[in-house]
Amino acid sequence: MPYPLKALSIALLISLFLVSAAVAQQQQEPRTPAAPGDSVWVIVNSVKPDKRTQFEKFVNEVFWPAAKKLTPAEQQIFRQTRVLYSGRPEKDGTYEYVFIMDPVMPGQDYDIERLLQKMFTAEKAAAYTKMFQETLAGEQKWYRMVQSRL
Numbered sequence: 001m002p003y004p005l006k007a008l009s010i011a012l013l014i015s016l017f018l019v020s021a022a023v024a025q026q027q028q029e030p031r032t033p034a035a036p037g038d039s040v041w042v043i044v045n046s047v048k049p050d051k052r053t054q055f056e057k058f059v060n061e062v063f064w065p066a067a068k069k070l071t072p073a074e075q076q077i078f079r080q081t082r083v084l085y086s087g088r089p090e091k092d093g094t095y096e097y098v099f100i101m102d103p104v105m106p107g108q109d110y111d112i113e114r115l116l117q118k119m120f121t122a123e124k125a126a127a128y129t130k131m132f133q134e135t136l137a138g139e140q141k142w143y144r145m146v147q148s149r150l
Contacts, residue, residue, distance in 0.1 A: 031079060034103035034147035041101040041110070042143040046094040051135035055097060058132050059083060063112070066119040074118070077101070077108050094137045103147065 034040050047055045067078040084098040101110065109115065112132060116125040 031082075031102070036147055036149040038103035038147045039106075040145045040147055041099075041104050042145060043099040043101075044141040044143075045097045045099070045135075046090070046137040046141075047097055047135050048137045049089060049093045049095060052095055054131065055135040056085070058128065058135065059097075062128055062131070063116070066116075069119045070115070073105070073108060074115070077105050077110060080105060092137075 045055070064078060067075050070078075080102060082100045082102065084100065086096040086098075089095055104110075113125070113129045116128050119125070120128065
């Protein structure tokens with residue numbers, strides 16, 4: 001008899017998680033993808049293998065949540081940006097994380113360090129900038145693209 005009770009508890013926890021995720025998704029404003037001719041940026045971050053957890057913590061627990069401290073226009077750049085995580089390492093052992101700004105919001109500042117300075121005290125912003133920068137295995141690769149009609 002304990003097995004069915006345990007299975008029921010697990011099923012209940014999974015259901016609660018799925019409902020919470022669905023509610024959180026509904027609360028987010030929908031993204032408006034780039035129209036033909038709009039600018040789209042793709043930024044590739046090569047992350048050191050031993051710094052993946054730190055990078056993900058920075059993105060998920062520091063940077064994105066703190067966007068609520070910004071102006072509505074600045075918050076929009078976060079809603080228009082997707083983050084893709086690599087499932088396996090590159091040949092050199094690094095992991096690639098991709099930011100896709102779709103579309104780029106004209107006139108907005110996407111610089112991580114400057115955004116952190118708007119979100120936090122100077123001391124905390126410097127610490128979080130360091131937290132981000134020490135995860136990178138090299139320079140970010142930027143691709144400035146234009147949305148096609150297809």
